[in-house]
Amino acid sequence: MKNRLLKNVILFFILTAVLVSGLAVSKQALIYTSAAQKKGGEDQNYYFHSLSDLNGKRIGVQTGTSFDVSVREKLPEAKLEYFNGKADLMAALSGNKIDAFVVDEVVAEIFLRESNQVTYLSEFLDSYDFAPIFARTKEGEKLRDEFNDFLEQLPEGTLDQLADKWFSEDESEKTMPDISELNNENGTLRLATESGYAPFEYVRNGKVVGYDMEIAAMFCEYGGYGLEIVDMNFDGILPAVQTGKCDFAAAGISIIPERAESVLFSEPNFSGGTVMVIRTENAGENSSVGTGDTDNAMTDSGAAAEEAKKDASLWDNVRESFDKTFIRENRWRLFEKGILTTLVITLLSVLFGTAFGFCIFMMCRNGNPIANIVTRFFMWLVQGMPMVVLLMILYYIIFGSVAVNGVIVAVVGFTLTFGTSVFGLLKIGVGAVGIGQYEAAYALGYSNRQTFYKIILPQAMPHVLPSYSGEIVNLIKSTAIVGYIAVQDLTKIGDIVRSRTYEAFFPLIAITIIYFLLEALAGFLVGRISINFNPKRRKESEILKGITHR
Amino acid sequence: MIRIEHLKKTYPNVTPLKDVSVEIHDGDVISVIGPSGTGKSTLLRCINQLEKPTEGRIWLDDLEITDPKTDINKVRQKMGMVFQSFNLFEHKTVIENIMLAPVDLLGKSKQEAYDTGMRLLKTVGLGEKALNYPDQLSGGQKQRVAIARTLAMDPEVILLDEPTSALDPTMVGEVQAAIRDLAKTGKTMLIVTHEMHFAKTICNRVFYMDDGMIYEDGSPEQVFDNPRGEKTRRFVRRLKVLELNIKSAGYDFLGMVGDIADYCSKNQIAPKLTNHIQLVFEEVTRILMSALKDPHIHAACEYSEQTEVAECSICYNGSHLDITSYDDDLVLSILKGVTENFSYTWNEGSDYPNQLKLTLR
Numbered sequence: 030m031k032n033r034l035l036k037n038v039i040l041f042f043i044l045t046a047v048l049v050s051g052l053a054v055s056k057q058a059l060i061y062t063s064a065a066q067k068k069g070g071e072d073q074n075y076y077f078h079s080l081s082d083l084n085g086k087r088i089g090v091q092t093g094t095s096f097d098v099s100v101r102e103k104l105p106e107a108k109l110e111y112f113n114g115k116a117d118l119m120a121a122l123s124g125n126k127i128d129a130f131v132v133d134e135v136v137a138e139i140f141l142r143e144s145n146q147v148t149y150l151s152e153f154l155d156s157y158d159f160a161p162i163f164a165r166t167k168e169g170e171k172l173r174d175e176f177n178d179f180l181e182q183l184p185e186g187t188l189d190q191l192a193d194k195w196f197s198e199d200e201s202e203k204t205m206p207d208i209s210e211l212n213n214e215n216g217t218l219r220l221a222t223e224s225g226y227a228p229f230e231y232v233r234n235g236k237v238v239g240y241d242m243e244i245a246a247m248f249c250e251y252g253g254y255g256l257e258i259v260d261m262n263f264d265g266i267l268p269a270v271q272t273g274k275c276d277f278a279a280a281g282i283s284i285i286p287e288r289a290e291s292v293l294f295s296e297p298n299f300s301g302g303t304v305m306v307i308r309t310e311n312a313g314e315n316s317s318v319g320t321g322d323t324d325n326a327m328t329d330s331g332a333a334a335e336e337a338k339k340d341a342s343l344w345d346n347v348r349e350s351f352d353k354t355f356i357r358e359n360r361w362r363l364f365e366k367g368i369l370t371t372l373v374i375t376l377l378s379v380l381f382g383t384a385f386g387f388c389i390f391m392m393c394r395n396g397n398p399i400a401n402i403v404t405r406f407f408m409w410l411v412q413g414m415p416m417v418v419l420l421m422i423l424y425y426i427i428f429g430s431v432a433v434n435g436v437i438v439a440v441v442g443f444t445l446t447f448g449t450s451v452f453g454l455l456k457i458g459v460g461a462v463g464i465g466q467y468e469a470a471y472a473l474g475y476s477n478r479q480t481f482y483k484i485i486l487p488q489a490m491p492h493v494l495p496s497y498s499g500e501i502v503n504l505i506k507s508t509a510i511v512g513y514i515a516v517q518d519l520t521k522i523g524d525i526v527r528s529r530t531y532e533a534f535f536p537l538i539a540i541t542i543i544y545f546l547l548e549a550l551a552g553f554l555v556g557r558i559s560i561n562f563n564p565k566r567r568k569e570s571e572i573l574k575g576i577t578h579r
Numbered sequence: 580m581i582r583i584e585h586l587k588k589t590y591p592n593v594t595p596l597k598d599v600s601v602e603i604h605d606g607d608v609i610s611v612i613g614p615s616g617t618g619k620s621t622l623l624r625c626i627n628q629l630e631k632p633t634e635g636r637i638w639l640d641d642l643e644i645t646d647p648k649t650d651i652n653k654v655r656q657k658m659g660m661v662f663q664s665f666n667l668f669e670h671k672t673v674i675e676n677i678m679l680a681p682v683d684l685l686g687k688s689k690q691e692a693y694d695t696g697m698r699l700l701k702t703v704g705l706g707e708k709a710l711n712y713p714d715q716l717s718g719g720q721k722q723r724v725a726i727a728r729t730l731a732m733d734p735e736v737i738l739l740d741e742p743t744s745a746l747d748p749t750m751v752g753e754v755q756a757a758i759r760d761l762a763k764t765g766k767t768m769l770i771v772t773h774e775m776h777f778a779k780t781i782c783n784r785v786f787y788m789d790d791g792m793i794y795e796d797g798s799p800e801q802v803f804d805n806p807r808g809e810k811t812r813r814f815v816r817r818l819k820v821l822e823l824n825i826k827s828a829g830y831d832f833l834g835m836v837g838d839i840a841d842y843c844s845k846n847q848i849a850p851k852l853t854n855h856i857q858l859v860f861e862e863v864t865r866i867l868m869s870a871l872k873d874p875h876i877h878a879a880c881e882y883s884e885q886t887e888v889a890e891c892s893i894c895y896n897g898s899h900l901d902i903t904s905y906d907d908d909l910v911l912s913i914l915k916g917v918t919e920n921f922s923y924t925w926n927e928g929s930d931y932p933n934q935l936k937l938t939l940r
Contacts, residue, residue, distance in 0.1 A: 468629055469666035469725075473680040473732060474656035483683065488670045564670040569710060572672055576693045 041549055045542060076313030077129070080152045083107060083305055089118045089130035093263040095285045096131040096303055099155035113262070114225045116527030120534070122147060122308060129305040133157075133281060135196050137304050139227050142198060143530075148312050149304045157283035158297030159229075161245070164270050164277075169293055172218075172277060176295040179251045188244075188298060195228040195240040203228075205238040206246045213255025219432075220245050220256060221270060221278035221515070223263040225528030229281040229299075232260075232525050234358050235366075241279035244298050260525075261435075261515035267292065268421070269515070272429040350535035360526055367522030368543060374436060374508050374518065375547075378443035379501055385444055386451025393452075394459075394481070408449045416446065417510050424514040435516035443504060450500045457496075458489035490562045498555035502548045509544075519543060580604055581626065581736065581767070586635035588621050595621040597791030599635070603769070605735075608762045610778035610799070611771045613788035614814065619771040622788070623738045626769070627658045639736070656684055659729030663741040665721040667713040673700065673724050674709040677731045685732065692731070699727040703757045719750030723757050730761070737761065739770040743777075755781075775815060779803045787811045818881040819846040823860070825876035828868060836861065839880075846882055848889070855917045855939045856880060856889055862910050863893055863902070863935065871897050877931050888919075889939045894931030901925075902935070 077083055085106040090096040092111045100107055110127050112118045118130040123146055132140070137149040161176060163169040195203055222230045222237060230239035237258045249256040259275055266282070269275040270292055284294045355361040389407075392400040411419065424438045462485050470480040512521035523540040530536070560566055581603040588596040595618040603609060611619045624630040626637060628644060628651050637644045644654055668676050677696035681687040687695075700706050703723040713721055722742055729737060742758060743751045755777050762768060762781050772778050778785065778799070785802040787795040787810075795802055795811045806812040813820055821842040823835060839860055843853040860878060868874055875896040882889045901923040905911050915921050920938040 463666075465662060465664050465666035466668065468660075469662065469668065471629060471652075472627060472655055472658075472660035472662075473728075474652045474654075474684050475680070476652050479683065483679070484668055488668075565712060572675065572710065573693075575689050577690065578693075578697075 037553075041545075045545065048538070048542065048545075077150060077305075077307050077311050078313050080104070080150060080154060080305060083129050083150075083307075086128035087126070088305070089121050089127040091115070091118065091132075091263065093266075094131075095157075095283055095288070096154075098285070099303060100131060103154055114524055114528050116225070116524065116530075116532075118306075119144075119147070122306065125308075128311070129307045131303050132306055133229075134302050134304045135192075135228060136226065136281075137306050138196065140306055146309055147306050148309050149306045150312075151304065153302030154305060156300070156302040157285075159241075159281055159299040159301070160284050160294040160297045161241070161277050161279040162267070162270055162282055162288070162292040162294055164273060165291065165293055166273070169270075169277075173293045173295050175252055176248055176277070179248045180296050180298065182251075183247075191240055191243060192299065195243070200233075203233075203238065205236070205243055206250070208246050208249070208256040208258070211246065211249050211255050212253055215253040217255035217257055218249060218277065219275040220258050221266045221275035222258060222260060222280045223266060224260045224525055225263075226281050227529065230279070231529060232363065233529075235362050240299070241281065245277075245279050259515045260517060262512050265421075265513050265515060268425045272425045274425065274429065274432075274515075347535075350532055351539075353530045353532055354526055354536050354539055357530075360529075363517075363522045363526065364519070364539075364543070367517060367519040367540075368547070370436060370511075370517060371505065371508050371519040372547065374439045374443060374511065374516070375501070375505050375551075377440045378447050378504060378508075381440065381444040382447025382504075383451050385448035386455065389448065390452050390455040390459075395477070404452070408452065411445050411449050416442070416507055417513055419445070420511065420514050435511065435514040438514055439508065439511045439516050439518075443508065446507075447500065447504055450503075451497070454493045454496050454500065455489065458493035459485060461492045462488045487562075487564060491559065494555060494559035494562060498552050498559075501551045501555060505544060505547050505551060580638075580640055582638040583626070584636045586622070586625055586637065587633045588618070588625055588630060589633045594791055596625065596632075599791075599793055601786070601793055601796065603767060605767055606765050607784050608768045608782045609770070609784045609786060610782040611769060611786045611788060612773070612775065612778055612802075612814070613786075613794070617788045618791045619786075619788050620740050623660070623740050623769055623771055626736075627655055627660055627738060629660075652684075656680075656732055657734050658736045658738065659732055659734035661722070661725050661729055661737065661739040661742050663745050665713075665718070665725045665745075667721055667724055667728070669713050672710050672712055673705065673716070676713070676724060677728045680728070681731050695731055696727070699730050700724070702760065703727050704753070717750060718746045719753045722746065722750075722754045726754075726757050726761065734766070736767045736769075739768065739772075741771050741773070743772065743774060775803070775817075787814065789814075813881065817884045819884065820882075821880040823876075823878040825864065825868075825874060825878070828874060830874075832861075832864070835864075842880070846884070848882055849887070852887070852889060852939060856891065858917060859891055859914060859937055859939065860893075862914055863937075866902055866905075866908075866910070867893075867895055870900060870902070871895060873897075875931065887940070891935075891937040891939065893935040893937070894929075895933045896931055897933065899925055900933055 080103065084104045086108070087110055088100050088104065088107045089110045089112050090100060092113055097109050097111070100109060110121070112121060112130075115132070115136070118127075118132075119140070121127045122130055131154060134149075134153070140147050141149070163173040163176070197203070222241065224230050224232045224237045226239070228239055229241045230237055232238075237260055242258065245258075246256055248254075259269070261269060263280060266278045266280055267288070270278045279298075281299075282288070282294075284297060288294070355364065389400075389404050393404050420439065420442045423442050424435065428438055466484055466488065467480055470484045475483065508518055509520035511518045512524065517525070519540050523536045526532075526536045583599055583601050583603075586596055586599040588594070595616070597618075599618075599622060611622065613619055621630060625632045626644070632645060635645070639654060639657070642649060642654065644651065667673075668679065671679060674693065674696050677699060678689065678692040681692040681695065682689055697706060697709060700709055703726060705720055705723055705727070708716060708720060708724070713724070716724065726742075739758065743754050746754060751774070755774070758770065759781055770778070770782070782799055785795075785797060785799050786793045787802055787806075787808070789810050795806060795808045797807070801807070802811060803815050806815055812818070819842070821839065823838065836857060839857050840853070843856060848856070860880075864876060864878070867876055873896070876893065877895070878891070878893045880889055880891045902911070903921055903923045914937075917939065918937045919940050920936065922936050924934045924936070926932050926934055
């Protein structure tokens with residue numbers, strides 16, 4: 030027993046090591062490939078001098094933004110590719126999956142500071158205004174008007190000062206009022222945002238901060254509201270406001286007519302333009318590229334750092350990534366929170382799902398036709414629906430009118446799916462016990478109920494448990510989508526950190542390893558249970574407990 | 580006492596039990612015999628309600644088992660059942676299999692159940708296997724454990740449904756011995772079995788079942804040695820029967836030859852005997868067809884597997900016609916040569932008054 034455990038542990042560590050080194054090597058390979066491409070690019074005079082050069086190229090946009098509309102208008106030949114976040118866009122660009130991507134100029138500035146591998150064409154693709162959004166309801170309208178009043182009364186130049194502060198380089202200057210100290214005499218407002226959009230909104234030291242956030246905080250101070258920031262996927266923001274899950278949203282949302290049909294915009298709180306981010310190697314000497322005010326020095330040092338990076342050993346690379354992902358700004362605390370959330374969702378869903386699946390199994394067991402029809406319909410519905418859709422429906426429609434924590438909704442959703450899996454497993458497991466076992470028990474005088482619990486279930490368990498542990502592993506993995514309903518689980522934390530560090534792969538590898546560890550833990554626990562449930566592993570003393578042999 | 584009245588069981592496609600009414604007395608040891616598919620197992624399973632009867636009523640003493648208000652679980656505690664496929668609880672040790680029901684259902688202490696269990700295990704010769712799991716036992720051992728498990732509940736009635744049918748021939752003996760011991764305890768028993776010799780020696784009463792009914796109910800001496808019914812006789816003597824009815828001169832004789840050949844090969848009748856049976860049928864019918872104006876012939880052949888003897892009987896209509904007296908006929912002398920016995924009888928008043936009997940070996 031001990032030996033087997035030891036073997037498993039060793040095997041697990043070997044696997045982990047292989048995984049880490051494999052991914053690290055692939056990362057290294059990526060750096061070299063992009064370097065090689067750089068050369069090749071120069072040879073072929075593959076330059077983008079202006080926006081029109083990008084027509085016909087592959088352009089990345091973030092899902093949920095309106096940038097794809099601008100691209101289609103200005104560059105009708107371009108091939109659009111959709112990505113979920115900035116970190117993915119960066120990864121795609123450096124991996125040569127796309128030739129350019131669209132972001133706000135302000136955001137593009139940040140990219141330039143982070144990496145000298147990219148730059149942007151200073152020509153605006155489109156200009157736009159940002160504004161917070163409100164629900165198209167009476168309350169929404171009232172709050173919108175109040176927000177407009179707030180903007181009106183701001184002293185001249187306040188927004189510009191804010192912009193200067195948040196768009197500058199010095200992180201220490203970017204102070205944010207403490208929203209927990211707001212006076213909430215008129216209630217607390219829930220603000221929907223997506224924290225992957227520095228400098229407008231991003232996570233620093235475990236808190237969502239940024240230009241939009243400070244304005245929102247100022248507004249709440251003005252109106253006498255408390256503020257609760259709900260961080261979610263960008264796709265989820267509009268429905269969150271429409272259904273009243275959140276009172277308003279500020280997430281660098283540009284004002285476009287189509288959106289204005291479904292939500293209310295306040296007066297703009299920021300005006301800017303979108304630009305195309307491209308690889309530095311594609312920027313010709315004559316290209317008009319954005320440099321930023323203080324960027325030259327940065328870029329030089331960045332380039333130096335980049336050179337150093339290439340010479341640095343694999344180990345140093347990994348160490349630097351580790352530092353960025355976990356140590357800086359105490360980001361490990363975020364991961365800690367994410368792991369906890371994932372664990373809580375998984376554990377509760379396993380517990381409730383098992384109970385739920387068992388209950389419906391018991392109701393259907395004796396062939397009650399109504400229970401069976403209802404169950405079959407329910408299974409068809411839950412199992413056939415993509416998990417994301419189920420969660421969205423639960424969050425925005427079923428629990429739409431109640432202020433309920435996303436974690437609870439996630440637990441409800443995964444309880445439903447896990448319950449159906451448990452139901453299926455029980456059906457198979459119990460079905461594997463022969464009819465003769467029932468008959469023998471009945472013939473001895475056992476009732477239907479006693480027969481099930483005493484004779485059938487103990488024999489079904491060994492059939493059920495191996496697949497059960499597989500279902501738990503599946504569940505842990507599928508919780509990765511709860512970011513859609515504003516839950517910050519492990520994956521979402523990985524995304525948040527990625528959107529700060531622009532490390533394309535390391536956070537992914539890190540969370541993958543954590544998932545593996547969690548799955549191994551689950552497997553181990555269920556393994557212990559199945560040993561306890563295996564009647565043939567009992568000791569003689571256990572069997573003959575309380576009996577003296579005469 | 581078990582009283583059964585007009586018991587009937589139908590499934591969508593078949594009716595294994597048509598109409599059974601019988602009284603079983605306390606202490607009766609009854610062998611239920613008969614061809615397969617004639618409702619023997621269904622009768623047993625209806626008695627302890629593993630099958631719900633379609634019609635009819637069953638009483639155990641004064642309690643109507645078939646009454647929906649009766650607590651069938653309590654009744655079953657008094658009615659043990661041994662299955663063809665043993666059905667031991669695979670997740671429990673041998674001793675636990677035996678202890679389980681007395682502890683759970685009769686409220687016995689574990690110690691008490693263990694002591695009884697060990698005693699019963701020793702009587703079936705398996706005291707050493709107490710802590711083994713069923714999958715570590717041979718078929719014969721499993722069945723003996725199953726018998727001990729049934730006995731642990733101290734039932735008034737024991738139903739044994741083909742207890743030795745699933746066993747290797749080498750293991751049949753050990754289980755039969757255990758049942759034989761059981762039969763001496765005075766408990767009421769019903770045993771469905773195909774082992775005739777075993778059935779005959781163990782019981783005091785035999786049900787011969789055929790076609791969903793109890794066709795003959797009597798003592799073993801009666802049923803096995805002097806069966807009253809034709810079907811019983813054929814069954815207990817293990818006779819294989821071929822029947823042919825010739826109703827006109829246009830009968831398909833070639834078809835008849837084929838039928839006889841099929842019958843003989845199916846019952847593994849020796850080639851020589853097969854030839855003789857075919858010869859007898861062909862020649863006798865040929866003679867009769869030419870002698871009778873309006874031929875109606877009923878011919879039967881009964882082959883006994885035990886003695887390897889075929890008894891042929893050929894009955895026909897018309898006035899007194901003894902073809903054995905045609906002593907100058909060459910064919911007849913050949914027939915007399917191959918048969919052990921060739922006789923003629925006249926049965927006045929019957930539809931087929933003329934009867935020929937031929938014994939072939």
